[in-house]
Amino acid sequence: MSFQDYQWLANYSTLEHKPLQEFYIPALERAVRYDRISAYFSARALFYASRGIRSFVERNGKMRLLLSCELSEKDVGAIEKGYDLRQQIEDKLVAIPLALPDLEKREGLLALTYMISRGTLDIRIAVRLLEQEGRLVHDSFSIMHDKLGILYDNAENTISFRGSNNESAAGWINNSESFSVQLSWEGQRELERIQYDISFFEKRWNGEIAGLQVFEFPDALREKLIHAYPPAEYEALLGGGNKNITAMPGTGEEPPEPPITPEPAPDPVDPIIIEKRRSDLWRLIRNAASLPDGLSVGYQTAAVSPWPHQLRNLKRMAEPESIRILVCDEVGLGKTITAGLAIRQLYLAKKANRILILVPAGVIPQWQNELYEKFNLNVPVYNGKELLYKPTHGTGYPPIKTVSRTDWMQEAIVIASSHLVRRKDRQKDFQEALNWDLILLDEAHHARRTGAGSTMEKGPNTLLQLLDQLKSKTKSLILATATPMQIHPVEVWDLLNILGLPVEWDRSAFEEYFTLLNSKNPSDAELSRLAALFRATEKFYGAVEQKLIETILPEPEASHIGRITIIEALRSEKGTLKIKRLSAKERKQAVRILQATSPVQRLMARHTRLLLKEYYKKGLIKNRIAERKVHDIAIEMPAKERMLYEMVESYISEVYNKAPDSIRSSVGFVMTIYRKRLASSYLALYRTLEKRLQKAGFELADLSGDDIDDDQQNTLEDRNILVNLENKPMASMLPEELQRIKEIMKECSRLATSQKSVELESIIQASIADGYESVIIFTQYTDTLDYLKEFLAERSQSYVNSLGTYFGGGGQIKIGQSDWKNKTREQIKEEFIKGNIQLLICTDAAAEGLNLQSCGVLINYDLPWNPMKVEQRIGRIDRIGQKYDEMQIYNLAYKDTVEFDIYFSLAQKIHLFQGVVGKLQPILSLLPEKIEELAMLSKEERELTRESLFHELERQQRELESDSFDIDAVSREALEIPEIPESKVSLQFLEKVMNHPDKRPSQIEWAKLDPGSYDIAIPGFDKKRVTFSPERFEFHNSNMDLFSHGNTLFDAMLDMVPE
Known part of the structure; x- marks a missing residue:
């Protein structure tokens, strides 16, 4: 919650308002820090605001209280006789009785001592000094009488208030008191007043005002408070539920505190009662996600902090009993996290007990890692023969389990390759399988029709066929892709049709709808056609909510009557009669409603960087979206490198042109691999040629994981190239080809250093000098990574102290003169984030996640x-x-190469890599194939073909600019963040419960280790180390478990507690 989501008044008065309920409690419920100066402080007032204080305490809110101490004439006299002022104040405060006449009011002081014990409440005492005859003296009639409060929330908003009220029951309820409120987001003048108040408080807190003497809170009083009101008692209250305080007792002046009396020892509680309470508590924990306020349980018990747009997606996906949705958030906006949030919440809420996750083979490790590290779910991967679990600290089962072709489908949650399951020999297995509760397909754009939108259009590919088969085999279906439209709008229609479209919304209607809307001023007949599709949408999905209409057409742009007129016209079954009566302005507003309420909005969730920037401007998120600055670095090729380049290009062109027609496409594919490796590094090319030389032939098995990604695999499958390589390996080399390869390898070995690597070093040095703390370098190939790590280790010692590599399950790190040391994935990430790795070299495959x-x-x-x-x-x-407001992106390429020709030219024409893809997606999707075609040509042919390619791309760009279907425009989300209630059950709550002997299950052994981790022994399992800290788990999940729902040990413990 933020201060900005509550309506604050400028002034409050106890005669006209209820300041405690209307200001103090709402403020503390949203605050993370609270600074207060008060003349008359009573801890009893904390009781009256215990609802606010409780949430403030649970969120580790920080509080500083500066209190006045009133000295009596006797005190002043003692000081004048030479007694120590500090001791006089301590003696006076320690003598104050602490017992409350009403035990129900203990919670206020318990909260106070609990915060003191945790270090989240700091109290200082101020004594007023007066100037007499040139010196400062103490006076029994003078006190610090300032009343000031300053509150801060998580969104960097600040509230300050000043007035006559004190922290007492009389001050907040009974006296005629008033105070004014300043809000930091309400203009410069308000902000200046708050800045003054902050300075006012800090000077007094730090004892920088001549008229005040400030002392630390006496240790003796601290100990007395903690003894009388043990923090453990409040901790137990936090675990036992929140009281609904409806009355604010107390009238007039507060009565004097009675003398403190020892509390009688509590009667021993019947063990049966303890067990009943324990059972009730664990029933709550077990079923928390299914309760009305349980939508937050999934992420509150996981190692993830969702961003606002992810919470919007979660509410949309996990709140209904079932969902069919296309999640299309842009790259970098956490699409996998969004999916994980839904999977965990649906699973814990028992809305999805059987979940199938289909992802491309290349990102399976990322998915398995993220589901475990972020969502505490160790999900097995089916590889065609076995179930592979992630080896973890607390795994209670073998990491590998052999299964049959159908048994793997019995798993509660399982990950499988979308390439594997689409095979025709697997189709029958799916037809006979039990239905799932949820199927999720990542990179759903791979499910498409071949040649979409062109004259060569064919039917659906195997993945789209599989989806069509699976849609009836699951209750919920989530399709995820950052690029739902590769070439043509029909690709979006195909995916939406899988999710469920009204029968009226066939392909032609879908395309016509957005074409007519793009005209901005459709005729009566066209608007009637659009209205008919609008009615079909409402009939199928339900009526559009009035709140959404008000968001699309807010006042004063449209009146309430005006909105009703438009909606009635669109909903009318009487042809064009009501449509014709709409004014020109109303017709334009009707078009806006139609654009914002199509099935795209009903079935698609899409957030873009531009939308998040608007969130930031509106104050809905506190983190701004960084800007990109892209640098295209064209490198002049030295003569020796140019000679090698031309040798390879000549070889590629000749081999390709001489290849028989039956294997030419396969030969071309292999030649592109050589071409890409040449552009990367000479070592990458050398090692590939070396492998070919050793075998004197080429087979599919010779490809490394670097040579083919998931997108390529889909394309190659469509073109049967992989099948050809499997069945018809490239023939053995002829003697002349063998000699050519040896000559190329000889030239490669002569080039110890490349000009590109020299340019790389220059960029790194400049970046470090400009104040950037670290640099990440990407390459496609592990061989290039090997070259760069040695090159930079030798050359960069004067300006960086540490290097790292990341190339799969782990990586290496080198600090100073030390040798390279192997590290796990988690260790590499932790060291980089901590600043212990300045240069990190990554491969594409490793960088996923x-x-x-x-x-x-x-x-x-x-x-x-x-x-x-x-x-x-x-x-x-x-x-x-x-971290930075501006990111620096450097693209390196040699002049007069395919990469230079295509990328750098396009960068000037369509602003490539500036962060906005949008309508450019169809152009970008065509490029891999076009670059491949150019790479197979001779230099002279390439120059001629390149110009025609650019003209064709420019023509397509012009068409796209005027095209009717803009995926970002038609799927635009509203600027509104839904509020999700916080559940009591969180990691912090579970930790408190487990640390209470009467609350944790009696069958287990529990011991605290270092701060933040514990030892647990559960019958049937080995002793394990666990934590409730997401931060510790993130970097140390190989030697400790996150102890919450989904963890093997935790779930086993849940089963021990009877329902």
Whole structure:
């Protein structure tokens, strides 16, 4: 919650308002810090605001209280006789009786001592000094009488209030008191007043005012408070539920505190009662996600802090009993996190007991890691023969389990390759399988029709066919992709049709709808046609909510009557009669309603960086979206490198042109691999040629994981190239080809250093000098990574102290003169975030799931032929929470190469990699194939073909600019963040429960280790180390478990507690 989501008044008075309920409690419920100066402080007032204080305490709110101490004439006399002022104040405060006449009011002082014990409440005492005859003296009639409060929330909003009220029951309820309120977001004048108040408080708190003497809170009083009101008692209250305080007792002046009396020892509680309470508590914990306020349980018990747009998606996906949705958030906005939030919440709420997750093979490790590290779910991967679990600290089962072709489908949650399950020999298995509660398909744009929208259009590919089969086999279906439209709007229609469209919304109606809307001023007949589709949409999905209409057409732009007139015209079954009566203004407003209420909005969730920037401007999120600055670095090729380049290009062109027609496409594919590796590094090319030389042939098995990604695999499957390589390996080399390869390898070995690597070093040095703390370097190939790590280790010692590599399940790190040391994935990430790795070299495959927004400089050492791969690289640092306001993106390419010709020319024409894809997606989708075609040509042919390619791309761009279907425009989300109630059950709550012997299950052994981790022994399991800290789990999940729902040990413990 933020201060801005509550309506504050400028002034409050106890005669006209209820300041406690209307100001103090709402403020504390939203605050994370509270500074207060009060003349008459009574801890009893904390009881009256206990609802606010409780949430403030549970959120680790920080509080500073500066209190006045009134001295009597006797006190002043003692001081004048030489007694120590500090001791006099301590003696006076310690003598104050602490017992409350009403035990129900203990919670206020319990909250006070609990905060003191945790270090979240700091109290200081101020004594007023007067100047007499040039010196400061103490006076029994003078006190610090300032009344000031300053509150801060998580969104960097501040509230200050000043007035006559004190922290007492009389001050907040009974006296005629008033105070004024200043809000930091309400203009410069308000902000200046708050800044004055902050300075006012800090000077007094730090004892910088001559007229005040400030003392630390006496230790003796602290101990007395903690003894009388033990923090453990309040901790138990926090675990036992919140009281609904409806009355605010107390009238007039507060009665004097009675002398403190020892409390009688509590009667021993019947063990049966303890067990009943324990059972009730664990029933709540077990079923928390299913309760009305349980929508937050999934992420409150996981190691993830969702961003506002992810919470919007979660509410939309996990609140209904079932959902069919296309999640299309842009790269870098946490699409996998959004999906994980839904999976965990639906699973814990028992809305989805059987979940199938289908993802491309290349990102399976990322998915398994994220589900475990962020969502505490160890989900097995089916590889065609076995179930592979992630090896973890507390796994209670073998990491590998052999299963049959159908048994793997019995798992509660399972991940499988979308490439594997689409095979025709697997179709029958799915037809006979039990239905799922949820199926999720990642990178859903791979499910498409071949040649979409062109004259060569064919039917659906195997993945789209599989989806059509699976849609009836599941209650809920989530399709995820950052790029739902690759070439043509029909691809979006195909995916939406799988999710469920009204029968009236066939392909032609879908395309016609947005074409007519794009005309901005449709005729009566056209508007009637659009209205008919609007009615079909409402009939199928339900009526459009009035609140949404008001958001689309807010006042004063449209009146309430005007909105009713438009909606009635659209809903009318009487042809064009009401449509004709709409004014020109109302017709335009009707078009806006039609654009914002199509099935796209009903079935798609899409957030873009532009939308998040609007969130930031509106104050809905506190983290701004960083800007990109893209640098295209064209490198002049030295003579020796130019000679090698031309040798390879000549070889590629000749081999391709001489290849028989039956295997030419396969030969072309292999030659593109050589071409890409040449553009990356000479070592990458050398090692590939070396492998070919050793075998004197080429087979599919020779490909490394670096050579083919998921998008390529889909394309190659469609073109049967992989099948050809499997069945018809490239023939053995002829003697002349063998000699050519040896000559190329000889030239490669002569080039110890490349000009590109020299340019790389220069960029790194400049970036470090400019104040960037770290740099990340991307390459497609592990071989290039090997070259760069040795090159930079040797050359960079004068300006960086540490290097790291990341190339799969882990990586390496080198600090100073030390040797390279192997590290796990978690260790690499932790060291980089902590600043212990200044240069990090990554491969594309390894970078999936590695989110490094602490880095502000990214260098593309080579450029994949698919521009979206470059966009995904940039997405590793261009994320919400990016540390720097401006990121530096460097693209390196040699002049007069395919990469230079295509990428750098396009950068000037369509602003490539500036962070906005939108309508450019169809152009970007065509590029990999076009670059491949150019790469197979001779230099002379390439120059001629390149110009015609650019003309064709420019023509397509013009068409797209006027096209009727803009995915970002038709799927635009409203600027509104839904509020999700916080559940009591969270990681902090579970930790408190487990630390209470009468609340944790009696069958287990529990012991605290170092701060934040514990030992647990459960019957049937080995002793394990667990934590409730997301931060510790993030970097140390290989040697401790996150102890919450989904964890093997935790779920086993839940089963021990009877229902």
